[in-house]
Amino acid sequence: MTKIRNSLAIVACKLLILAGRLMGKKGSSAPGSIAMKISPGVLRSLASQIKGDIIAVCGTNGKTTTNNMIDSLFSSAGKTVICNNYGANMLPGVACAFISRASITGKLNADCAALECDEASLRHIVKHVTPTKIVVTNLFRDQMDRYGEIESTAALLNEAFEKVPEAMLILNADDPLCAQFGKGRNAVYYGVSEDTGLHGEEAKDGRFCPKCGGELEYEYHHYSQLGKYKCIGCGFERPNPNYSATRVDISDGLKFVLSYKGSQHKLELNYRGFYNIYNIIASFAVYETAGGTIEEAKKVFDDYKPQLGRMETYKVGGKNVILNLAKNPAGFNQAIETVCADKKAKDILIVINDKPSDSTDISWMWDVEFEKLKSANLGRLVVSGLRKYDLGLRFKLCGFEGVVIEDISREALEGIISGNGEVCYILANYTALFETQKILKTMEDK
């Protein structure tokens, strides 16, 4: 009976995915929801057929990139990987990823799974799928309207970890909010182990000790609450990372030395953004703990193509247009740092929407260090999206003049791309990114 229900669920889900594709959708969560209604046990049955590691990746920023890197690492090693790489990261999305690769008789032939999991959904997902490894990239303010406070997010994650006590946690040592999960658990840490001199002063949510509430003292500080910290009150401190980056240089691509198990390896990669160091070493930690080597990983990192809208470059009229997703203060501040590190004359478009899959609360934009753009060699600055007036006010009140406020459209994009800058940067939050990208694709040089 269960088998028949599972088959029914799988067939229904596959048909819905197909129907969705015919209508031009990239696969969403609806088919997964329906499958789980038809047969609540379908996901458990499929997940139990995975032969090797099941890796869950959560955290506010970087989970899509990290998860896709993990997928690439294992796939290049010849493994069959189940991966929800369309960013559908709640329970139905995860169900969809498994079902789309299963036979209609309910058989799944796969070596491992790399699952991006929403922080609030992980506790639901682990009821069906038992991860062997869980990565937590960082915890920043994001979607506060959904999670309430950052501490509630941490509590939701803890609830999930309690349900899978066997899982190895792979944690960002530099983030006190992540590192706190490791105590008494099977944990491996990664981090950037030097003062890089890239200080930023912003969103300080995690600056207090997650254990006792005391103030954290920093020996050095990367961005947000990330750095080498110690609590004055209870002594909680940054654990020594098992995978550590030093000698970081972000002026042209990414260069750093990766140290682990007493060995050191120089990496020179064509990526933008300091934060990508975390994504790279987190995914490597997952791979290495599964027996992978740095030589194999280097090749994969060299070939890795950034996901849509992660500092993704488009050529329009011969000019580089760089599109980047930024959806919270930490993400935006990192993007702004990357924009400022590029010394070329530039025009910038910032697009913020407040649809339900963004954050409906846009107050976070006041915690972004937009002021820094004053030293970014800026030509035109255009703000757009549903909350364009709020963005306009944000810039007005910190003294920017001549900011253009307009709706996103092909004309608007043409206007900004034809500006005097050598390069054009577009920073957009979630749904704004997709809208912008859709138009950009029609404008790309052939």
Next chain:
Amino acid sequence: MEITIAHLYPELLNLYGDKGNIATLKWRMEQRGINVTVKEYALEDEIDFDGTDILFIGGGSEKAVRMAANRLCEIKKKFEAYADNDGVVLAVCEGFHLIGTYYKLNGEKIKCAGIIDIFAEYTPDRLIGDVLLQSSAIGSTVVGFENHCGRVEIGCYKPLGKVLYGYGNTDSAQYEGVVHQNIVGTHLHGPLLPKNPKLADYIISRALKKKYGSVTLSEIDDTLELQAHKYMADRYKNCVRKKNDDDI
């Protein structure tokens, strides 16, 4: 003319872009030739109430609220005296809870500043979303965003406004915030002041009136502020609140 804004505990209470409120007050006064000083106070600092014209306290996490509440109890007498003497207070989100007498959390009563006889009580159901108010106190609509577990009983005090869309002080009160003497308390952030220029000017006038007697504020260019306000007001003026969808 000179106005000093005291920003209480920004290190701790900084959840919802509160610096936008300070930036708005500063901008609107400086446009009118008023010198503005912003003093940020850390928890252990001694607050110079005599030298304060506008006191701002914002929102923070539960842990931060406990720490701030403890400190406010220690300075309760001075803070009360400031408020009783018509000192201007703007208290947003958890700051709104902190100016009341206590915050009740799972049976425990966390004592707060108590500069006004209101109290808050924790309910696990968070009230989240955009809010539209009609405020007779300032003669305008007010737009903002609420995100709070605390429900506030304001007794016989006047609210900041009637809820046209959203929740407000409690699930069923249909009123939001409190206005008493020169105290304004509200859950609304967004931040609150950038797109509510009338409310910002209300607070500024109160501070100037107290310090310099009667003052009329000159007109400044509010085109963008009013566009931002209208965009949100129009979005919700004919809407009925739906209960939050549960996440899965």
